[in-house]
Amino acid sequence: xxxxxxxxxxxxxxxxxxxxxxxxxxxxxxxxxxxxxxxxxxxxxxxxxxxxxxxxxxxxxxxxxxxxxxxxxxxxxxxxxxxxxxxxxxxxxxxxxxxxxxxxxxxx
Amino acid sequence: xxxxxxxxxxxxxxxxxxxxxxxxxxxxxxxxxxxxxxxxxxxxxxxxxxxxxxxxxxxxxxxxxxxxxxxxxxxxxxxxxxxxxxxxxxxxxxxxxxxxxxxxxxxxxxxxxxxxxxxxxxxxxxxxxxxxxxxxxxxxxxxxxxxxxxxxxxxxxxxxxxxxxxxxxxxxxxxxxxxxxxxxxxxxxxxxxxxxxxxxxxxxxxxxxxxxxxxxxxxxxxxxxxxxxxxxxxxxxxxxxxxxxxxxxxxxxxxxxxxxxxxxxxxxxxxxxxxxxxxxxxxxxxxxxxxxxxxxxxxxxxxxxxxxxxxxxxxxxxxxxxxxxxxxxxxxxxxxxxxxxxxxxxxxxxxxxxxxxxxxxxxxxxxxxxxxxxxxxxxxxxxxxxxxxxxxxxxxxxxxxxxxxxxxxxxxxxxxxxxxxxxxxxxxxxxxxxxxxxxxxxxxxxxxxxxxxxxxxxxxxxxxxxxxxxxxxxxxxxxxxxxxxxxxxxxxxxxxxxxxxxxxxxxxxxxxxxxxxxxxxxxxxxxxxxxxxxxxxxxxxxxxxxxxxxxxxxxxxxxxxxxxxxxxxxxxxxxxxxxx
Numbered sequence: 001x002x003x004x005x006x007x008x009x010x011x012x013x014x015x016x017x018x019x020x021x022x023x024x025x026x027x028x029x030x031x032x033x034x035x036x037x038x039x040x041x042x043x044x045x046x047x048x049x050x051x052x053x054x055x056x057x058x059x060x061x062x063x064x065x066x067x068x069x070x071x072x073x074x075x076x077x078x079x080x081x082x083x084x085x086x087x088x089x090x091x092x093x094x095x096x097x098x099x100x101x102x103x104x105x106x107x108x
Numbered sequence: 109x110x111x112x113x114x115x116x117x118x119x120x121x122x123x124x125x126x127x128x129x130x131x132x133x134x135x136x137x138x139x140x141x142x143x144x145x146x147x148x149x150x151x152x153x154x155x156x157x158x159x160x161x162x163x164x165x166x167x168x169x170x171x172x173x174x175x176x177x178x179x180x181x182x183x184x185x186x187x188x189x190x191x192x193x194x195x196x197x198x199x200x201x202x203x204x205x206x207x208x209x210x211x212x213x214x215x216x217x218x219x220x221x222x223x224x225x226x227x228x229x230x231x232x233x234x235x236x237x238x239x240x241x242x243x244x245x246x247x248x249x250x251x252x253x254x255x256x257x258x259x260x261x262x263x264x265x266x267x268x269x270x271x272x273x274x275x276x277x278x279x280x281x282x283x284x285x286x287x288x289x290x291x292x293x294x295x296x297x298x299x300x301x302x303x304x305x306x307x308x309x310x311x312x313x314x315x316x317x318x319x320x321x322x323x324x325x326x327x328x329x330x331x332x333x334x335x336x337x338x339x340x341x342x343x344x345x346x347x348x349x350x351x352x353x354x355x356x357x358x359x360x361x362x363x364x365x366x367x368x369x370x371x372x373x374x375x376x377x378x379x380x381x382x383x384x385x386x387x388x389x390x391x392x393x394x395x396x397x398x399x400x401x402x403x404x405x406x407x408x409x410x411x412x413x414x415x416x417x418x419x420x421x422x423x424x425x426x427x428x429x430x431x432x433x434x435x436x437x438x439x440x441x442x443x444x445x446x447x448x449x450x451x452x453x454x455x456x457x458x459x460x461x462x463x464x465x466x467x468x469x470x471x472x473x474x475x476x477x478x479x480x481x482x483x484x485x486x487x488x489x490x491x492x493x494x495x496x497x498x499x500x501x502x503x504x505x506x507x508x509x510x511x512x513x514x515x516x517x518x519x520x521x522x523x524x525x526x527x528x529x530x531x532x533x534x535x536x537x538x539x540x541x542x543x544x545x546x547x548x549x550x551x552x553x554x555x556x557x558x559x560x561x562x563x564x565x566x567x568x569x570x571x572x573x574x575x576x577x578x579x580x581x582x583x584x585x586x587x588x589x590x591x592x593x594x595x596x597x598x599x600x601x602x603x604x605x606x607x608x609x610x611x612x613x614x615x616x617x618x619x620x621x622x623x624x625x626x627x628x629x630x631x632x633x634x635x636x637x638x639x640x641x642x643x644x645x646x647x648x649x650x651x652x653x654x655x656x657x658x659x660x661x662x663x664x665x666x667x668x669x670x671x672x673x674x675x676x677x678x679x680x681x682x683x684x685x686x687x688x
Contacts, residue, residue, distance in 0.1 A: 025285075026285070027259065027278070027280070027284070027285020027286075028153070028155060028285075029154065029155055029156075029157055030155060030156050030157055030197050030200070030201065030258075030259060031157050031193065031196070031197050031200075033259065033284075033285050034197065034200035034201065034203075034204070034237075035196075035200065037237045037238070037284065038200060038203075038234055038235075038237055040237075041235065041237040046237070047235040047236070047237055048235050048236035048237065049203075049235040049236050053235075054233060054234060054235070055233070058233045058234070061192055061196050062196055062200075062234075064189070064192065064193070064196075065192060065193040065196035065197060067168075068160075068168050068169045068189060068193055069157045069160045069168070069169045069193040069197065070157070071154060071157070076168065
């Protein structure tokens with residue numbers, strides 16, 4: 001993400017990459033499989049229960065867990081990106097905010 | 109083997125080469141939590157990441173279960189990062205796990221439940237994200253609840269590596285990782301042999317036996333039913349596990365007393381028909397040897413094994429003994445011989461089996477098993493289901509006084525008892541065949557060559573100039589290896605092969621208490637042989653009730669009535685069938 005990009009562009013790019021990470025997650029390890037599913041659910045507005053109203057600190061813990069405990073680079077990069085996006089925008093994962101199409105980056 | 113030193117949580121530990129961090133930590137009393145790891149089946153895929161630890165100098169956490177320790181390695185197992193990673197993963201699992209612990213079949217034995225308690229999790233901070241999956245109750249004996257699956261993949265490993273069946277696999281459902289079947293076929297329409305080894309290894313309640321306890325309660329409450337029960341050899345040394353007794357404890361007498369208190373009308377011992385199986389199967393072997401029949405003869409009392417050969421080696425079915433399993437023999441006799449003797453209407457005799465096995469539920473439901481003109485065994489309960497009934501009835505099982513089985517099918521010899529351990533059928537058969545053929549007593553009844561947990565065992569017994577060669581295998585991957593040798597023509601000079609579906613034999617059956625580990629299997633096997641040694645009669649042909657049965661009813665082994673009631677046929681099913 002370039003320093004030249006606007007916050008909106010960063011969000012768009014961040015969402016796109018996170019969706020790709022979810023699509024690429026093979027499911028072999030749980031921090032990545034379950035973490036990327038949490039991310040996809042909030043991006044797609046499909047989270048159950050409290051609708052994805054997870055505090056930023058919890059998202060940060062999820063990012064750290066993925067980055068440090070995932071089996072391969074997919075989950076680790078996904079986790080690092082979660083932390084990076086939260087650094088730039090603490091409300092990145094807030095539920096109910098307008099998102100780009102959930103189709104981007106999904107498996108065909 | 110050379111050793112080296114490493115540091116775990118500030119303490120030096122010396123370990124041999126090829127030690128994992130998990131094992132090294134255990135050596136100094138540090139218990140690193142695990143969830144998917146299961147040493148017994150060689151499952152160390154590192155899927156759950158619950159066992160992550162920090163290694164000094166490494167940027168990421170590593171899994172202790174499958175990372176080898178190294179000289180000078182400095183490991184920390186309890187840092188903030190480690191605890192956070194474990195807890196976040198655990199919370200995400202819990203977020204997608206049904207909150208029905210009090211009604212779950214694994215309440216109290218659930219490894220996820222235990223971990224949640226160990227991690228002091230009082231709140232799950234993540235929402236549910238998984239779609240609802242339908243329950244798969246298409247199989248006779250097993251029910252899969254994919255909603256409870258935590259993706260540990262132990263079931264995939266045990267089914268593929270230990271049993272060489274591969275009925276379940278890891279794939280994607282609705283685009284999400286899931287344990288599923290080939291082409292998402294309902295389990296009952298696959299080549300699953302219903303052995304239930306997946307149940308034993310599942311850390312949660314994602315796969316479990318069909319619970320038939322209500323059908324037994326209903327029969328016991330029905331004044332028009334004469335309810336009889338039979339108990340398999342392997343239950344004698346396993347039921348006690350569920351009531352705080354050491355694995356292998358002989359609870360036979362207490363189990364009989366418990367049935368009386370539950371209101372069963374007659375309590376019979378499957379050991380009796382195990383002895384009868386030896387008479388029929390042993391006679392069949394001698395007939396094949398003397399008359400040029402198909403050899404080697406394969407044992408047929410393990411229903412998971414029978415279904416396996418029907419699916420994977422149908423061309424070898426002529427090798428399979430036509431003798432029914434002891435369970436089915438007793439069912440058929442209960443509704444004919446016993447009903448006749450007691451003047452009962454066979455339609456009112458309700459036969460319950462207590463078995464260490466889930467595949468027995470499938471066996472009892474086979475259309476071939478209606479020798480009495482109706483289903484011979486009405487309900488099969490696993491050891492676990494019986495324990496539920498005893499708890500529901502409020503029985504203080506461990507302190508019950510001992511009681512004896514009922515005549516005319518309540519006496520079993522030591523030979524019948526050892527059916528519960530791998531090699532037991534072979535040993536029992538050799539004890540009888542030797543004496544019947546030579547007319548001389550067998551000096552040493554303990555045939556050590558066929559005992560123990562080695563995957564394939566061999567023995568040879570001289571019989572009037574013929575050297576009878578025998579093979580024993582347990583666990584279906586070992587059975588498959590033996591079948592490949594048979595197909596390749598390498599076993600032409602063998603006479604008799606015993607195959608048991610489950611590792612360790614029936615004492616390790618899929619219906620046995622959880623946990624069933626290698627150590628527990630060994631303890632139960634110890635209990636089996638201890639009971640054999642303690643019994644006055646240790647040879648099937650010396651069982652006076654079996655002798656009386658032939659005199660009064662069956663006439664002779666392999667006779668007309670025996671063929672009608674005690675022998676069966678098999679079905680070539682093929683690799684991926686379309687139904688049971």
